[in-house]
Amino acid sequence: GAGVSQSPSNKVTEKGKDVELRCDPISGHTALYWYRQRLGQGLEFLIYFQGNSAPDKSGLPSDRFSAERTGESVSTLTIQRTQQEDSAVYLCASSFLAPGPGGETQYFGPGTRLLVL
Amino acid sequence: SQQGEEDPQALSIQEGENATMNCSYKTSINNLQWYRQNSGRGLVHLILIRSNEREKHSGRLRVTLDTSKKSSSLLITASRAADTASYFCAAGPNQAGTALIFGKGTTLSVSS
Numbered sequence: 338g339a340g341v342s343q344s345p346s347n348k349v350t351e352k353g354k355d356v357e358l359r360c361d362p363i364s365g366h367t368a369l370y371w372y373r374q375r376l377g378q379g380l381e382f383l384i385y386f387q388g389n390s391a392p393d394k395s396g397l398p399s400d401r402f403s404a405e406r407t408g409e410s411v412s413t414l415t416i417q418r419t420q421q422e423d424s425a426v427y428l429c430a431s432s433f434l435a436p437g438p439g440g441e442t443q444y445f446g447p448g449t450r451l452l453v454l
Numbered sequence: 455s456q457q458g459e460e461d462p463q464a465l466s467i468q469e470g471e472n473a474t475m476n477c478s479y480k481t482s483i484n485n486l487q488w489y490r491q492n493s494g495r496g497l498v499h500l501i502l503i504r505s506n507e508r509e510k511h512s513g514r515l516r517v518t519l520d521t522s523k524k525s526s527s528l529l530i531t532a533s534r535a536a537d538t539a540s541y542f543c544a545a546g547p548n549q550a551g552t553a554l555i556f557g558k559g560t561t562l563s564v565s566s
Contacts, residue, residue, distance in 0.1 A: 341496070379556060382556070428497070430496075442487065443497070
C-alpha cells in the first residue's frame with residue numbers, strides 16, 4: 338500500500354482481556370517499529386523488527402506484551418490480560434533503511450487508540 | 455534515560471510570527487530528525503540533518519545542529535494556523551541496529 342496502515346483504529350476492551358493490534362508496513366520496508374504514546378506524552382519505544390527478527394525488545398513494558406512479524410511484512414502486537422494503564426495510542430512505523438548510521442526515516446501509521454475499561 | 459528533551463514543552467504564538475523549538479539529546483549521533491504530529495495520530499517526517507551539517511532549510515523550516523552542545527533547533531518562519539501540532543526531535547545513534555530516540559515533544563499552537 339501507499340502508507341503504513343494499522344487496525345483497528347480504535348479498540349475498547351475490558352480489563353483482563355487480551356488484545357491484538359495489527360500493522361501493515363510500506364511494502365519493501367525492512368524495519369518495523371512499535372511505540373506507545375500515552376495522552377499528552379512523548380513516544381515510548383517498545384520494539385523493532387529487522388526482517389522478521391526483533392534485535393531490540395528492551396522497550397516492552399512487561400511480559401504481557403509480545404510482538405511478532407511474519408513474511409517481513411505484517412506485524413502484530415499482543416497485549417495479554419490488559420490493564421487500565423495500557424490505555425494509550427499504539428503507533429507503528431516502518432523504514433526502508435535498517436536502524437543505524439544510515440539515517441532511517443520512519444513512516445508512521447495512524448495508530449490504534451486503545452482504551453481499557 | 456536516553457530520551458531527548460524538547461524545549462519549550464508548549465508554545466503559543468500568533469500567525470505570522472516565528473516559532474523556535476529546541477532539542478537536546480544525550481547519545482552520539484549520526485543524524486537528527488524532526489517529526490510533526492497532528493492530534494495524537496501518526497508522525498510525519500519533516501527534515502533530517504546529518505551530524506556533519508550545521509544548518510538545513512526546507513521551505514519555511516530551518517534546522518540547526520550543534521553536536522558539541524548536543525542540541526538542535528527547529529525554526530518555523532511566518533507560522534500559520536495549520537502549523538498547530540506537536541513537534542518531536544529524534545536522535546539517530548551512530549550504532550548500527552539502534553533505532554531513533556524520540557524526544558518528548560513541543561506542542562505548538564498558532565492562533566489566527
